[in-house]
Amino acid sequence: MSDSELVRILSSIVLQSTPLAIAVCGETITERAGVVNLSLDGTMLLSAMVGFVAGLLSESVWVGFLAAAGVGALFAFIIAFGSIRLRKDQFAVGFVLTLLGDELSAFLGQNYTRIPGQKVSHLGIPLLKDIPILGPIFFDHDPVVYFAFILVGITWWWMFRTQHGLRLRSAGERPEAGFVRGINVNRLRYIYTLVGGSLVGIAGAAYSLDIKLGWSEGHTRGLGWIALAIVIFGGWSPIRGAFGALLFGASKALAAALQRSFPEESVVVFNATPWVLMIAVLLLVGSDATDRLIVLAPRRFQSRLRQLLRVRPPGALGTLFIPGESGGE
Amino acid sequence: MSLGRIARHLWPTVPVLIALVITGLLLVVFGVSPQVGFGAMLQGAFGDPSRVLSVAAFWVPIALASVGLVVTFTAGLWNIGVEGQIVIGAIAASWVALKFNFPGPMQITFEILAAMFAGAIWAGVTAILKTRGKVHEIFGGLALNNLAIIFTNYLISGPWQPPEGGTFRGTVPFPAKALLPLYGDSRLSPISVVMLIAAVVVVFLLLRGSYWGLKLKALGKNPSSAFLLGVSSERETILALMFCGALAGLAGAVRVTSWFDSLRQSISGGIGYLALLVVMLSAFRVLLIPFIAFFFSAVLNGSITLQLRTQLHSSLGGILTGVLVLMVLLFGELRQLKRFDERRVGSRPDE
Numbered sequence: 001m002s003d004s005e006l007v008r009i010l011s012s013i014v015l016q017s018t019p020l021a022i023a024v025c026g027e028t029i030t031e032r033a034g035v036v037n038l039s040l041d042g043t044m045l046l047s048a049m050v051g052f053v054a055g056l057l058s059e060s061v062w063v064g065f066l067a068a069a070g071v072g073a074l075f076a077f078i079i080a081f082g083s084i085r086l087r088k089d090q091f092a093v094g095f096v097l098t099l100l101g102d103e104l105s106a107f108l109g110q111n112y113t114r115i116p117g118q119k120v121s122h123l124g125i126p127l128l129k130d131i132p133i134l135g136p137i138f139f140d141h142d143p144v145v146y147f148a149f150i151l152v153g154i155t156w157w158w159m160f161r162t163q164h165g166l167r168l169r170s171a172g173e174r175p176e177a178g179f180v181r182g183i184n185v186n187r188l189r190y191i192y193t194l195v196g197g198s199l200v201g202i203a204g205a206a207y208s209l210d211i212k213l214g215w216s217e218g219h220t221r222g223l224g225w226i227a228l229a230i231v232i233f234g235g236w237s238p239i240r241g242a243f244g245a246l247l248f249g250a251s252k253a254l255a256a257a258l259q260r261s262f263p264e265e266s267v268v269v270f271n272a273t274p275w276v277l278m279i280a281v282l283l284l285v286g287s288d289a290t291d292r293l294i295v296l297a298p299r300r301f302q303s304r305l306r307q308l309l310r311v312r313p314p315g316a317l318g319t320l321f322i323p324g325e326s327g328g329e
Numbered sequence: 330m331s332l333g334r335i336a337r338h339l340w341p342t343v344p345v346l347i348a349l350v351i352t353g354l355l356l357v358v359f360g361v362s363p364q365v366g367f368g369a370m371l372q373g374a375f376g377d378p379s380r381v382l383s384v385a386a387f388w389v390p391i392a393l394a395s396v397g398l399v400v401t402f403t404a405g406l407w408n409i410g411v412e413g414q415i416v417i418g419a420i421a422a423s424w425v426a427l428k429f430n431f432p433g434p435m436q437i438t439f440e441i442l443a444a445m446f447a448g449a450i451w452a453g454v455t456a457i458l459k460t461r462g463k464v465h466e467i468f469g470g471l472a473l474n475n476l477a478i479i480f481t482n483y484l485i486s487g488p489w490q491p492p493e494g495g496t497f498r499g500t501v502p503f504p505a506k507a508l509l510p511l512y513g514d515s516r517l518s519p520i521s522v523v524m525l526i527a528a529v530v531v532v533f534l535l536l537r538g539s540y541w542g543l544k545l546k547a548l549g550k551n552p553s554s555a556f557l558l559g560v561s562s563e564r565e566t567i568l569a570l571m572f573c574g575a576l577a578g579l580a581g582a583v584r585v586t587s588w589f590d591s592l593r594q595s596i597s598g599g600i601g602y603l604a605l606l607v608v609m610l611s612a613f614r615v616l617l618i619p620f621i622a623f624f625f626s627a628v629l630n631g632s633i634t635l636q637l638r639t640q641l642h643s644s645l646g647g648i649l650t651g652v653l654v655l656m657v658l659l660f661g662e663l664r665q666l667k668r669f670d671e672r673r674v675g676s677r678p679d680e
Binding site: 276286287 | 407458462463469471472475476482483486487602605642644651655659
């Protein structure tokens with residue numbers, strides 16, 4: 001394999017992982033505030049469809065992305081309203097929305113399948129794209145990719161380096177502690193669930209308007225669930241989550257490269273890659289076996305390994321907060 | 330009768346009306362009058378006796394999987410993996426049908442037993458991943474669903490491909506004695522209905538009067554105090570999931586041996602996910618399951634007729650049921666709009 005081919009593969013991995021990284025970032029924000037938006041798979045399908053059609057009709061990708069973000073925000077609002085105001089099971093509501101988004105995308109998009117539409121245009125960043133090796137891998141892409149870079153960076157900075165981020169995390173970690181400091185926990189949860197949902201919508205449109213161009217039934221099916229798993233694997237950190245997205249992108253590229261050298265009938269087996277990987281990474285960060293393996297490592301590496309391999313969910317994830325009572329747990 | 334009481338009695342019909350209005354609007358937007366659209370759906374579901382039988386044949390596996398899900402939901406488990414358990418049951422039944430030759434009724438009996446066993450094992454994997462690996466059953470189940478479907482595609486396009494080759498649709502039809510006896514020309518097997526009734530009775534008694542049912546309820550209500558009472562959460566989690574898996578596997582066997590006559594590419598086609606909706610709508614009351622599942626089956630069969638008559642995508646039926654369940658989930662109890670109750674939403678996920 002020549003150098004240029006390797007660079008080309010790495011560059012395509014970065015491109016392919018972009019929508020996943022955006023969705024993971026959005027869901028990480030939502031879950032850090034304590035709400036689980038389980039509807040990702042349906043949200044992404046419907047927003048991919050709506051984004052594609054809106055882009056097609058308005059002849060502008062901007063309108064497409066805006067409409068997709070609106071779909072994501074709407075689904076997120078239903079989940080936030082259902083769990084915060086109506087106190088219903090957010091998993092149940094999220095699951096129903098998953099199926100509903102899938103069905104709605106199939107029905108509403110039925111006249112727009114397999115036709116050409118708008119595409120985000122290419123934009124290599126001057127100077128940066130001419131850096132050897134790194135340039136073509138990271139800086140010779142479509143703007144969607146740079147949006148993901150900036151989004152992941154800003155989200156991390158906002159979450160871990162600002163007062164706002166501290167409040168965001170307190171809403172998901174110890175809502176009662178935030179409450180006594182005068183934070184309106186449920187308002188923050190509404191806001192961040194909506195922000196997260198809009199980003200998931202943008203991720204859906206990033207597929208249909210750029211990375212997996214066009215619309216067909218079930219266009220992004222399965223990817224929302226993978227994004228949800230990556231949020232856990234990423235330990236609820238946007239940067240780790242982005243690396244998780246890259247890992248899944250890389251596994252896909254690897255499977256695509258490998259399957260060329262296998263007989264045709266066994267090719268379907270390679271479709272199993274993301275699902276096997278999903279179980280593997282969740283076992284890695286969750287199972288007690290990992291702890292037992294870490295203990296075998298040299299002592300001075302143990303704490304670093306633990307930090308790298310173990311994750312802990314936000315303390316009040318998926319629970320209800322009622323002001324004035326000992327909400328959270 | 331006071332106005333409040335009337336409102337409370339009429340309240341359950343509101344989600345149905347909202348679902349009908351939304352799907353009706355969608356029909357109008359796509360240029361079909363609701364009268365024609367809903368008329369086609371009704372015709373498709375109940376137009377003549379053969380259609381009713383078709384609805385019933387489609388209904389049995391949905392109801393079987395739903396009955397199993399009542400057990401896992403009671404234990405507080407989200408068995409999204411039910412779809413894969415149906416698929417793996419169908420594969421196991423097909424394996425016995427294609428590779429073995431038992432005398433007489435032994436053949437179909439072994440197919441069904443193999444399907445239930447395989448469904449239980451597949452669910453057991455999800456359970457072990459949860460109890461030993463701390464992988465939430467939603468993710469374990471979902472991954473295993475996709476693996477089961479991919480395995481089906483592999484079998485159909487590879488080792489179990491019909492001799493004429495080329496097709497990616499299904500295996501060769503099974504011999505007659507490997508299929509469930511059908512009622513007339515329909516695809517409904519009376520034996521499968523009997524098995525469904527048996528499953529409903531067993532699960533009803535299990536949850537109503539057995540010690541195991543009590544333990545599952547304790548686990549579902551409050552895992553940590555159940556532990557203090559001596560309920561092994563690992564044991565009950567595994568058993569509940571395997572119980573549901575066995576019923577889902579049975580549903581898969583019914584699919585291949587009566588609805589179809591061979592293993593097909595989309596052998597379940599989302600029946601498991603549909604069953605999850607059925608159970609949510611039933612509020613976990615097992616005696617309601619057969620009725621709700623029948624309604625779902627009628628809607629879906631009707632929407633296929635809708636597609637044939639109007640060229641509109643059959644997902645309209647899924648939209649109708651989805652909106653209905655969403656509305657019931659959100660606004661199911663009128664009082665809850667005002668009342669402040671301390672119930673916690675969901676349990677803390679332990680992924």
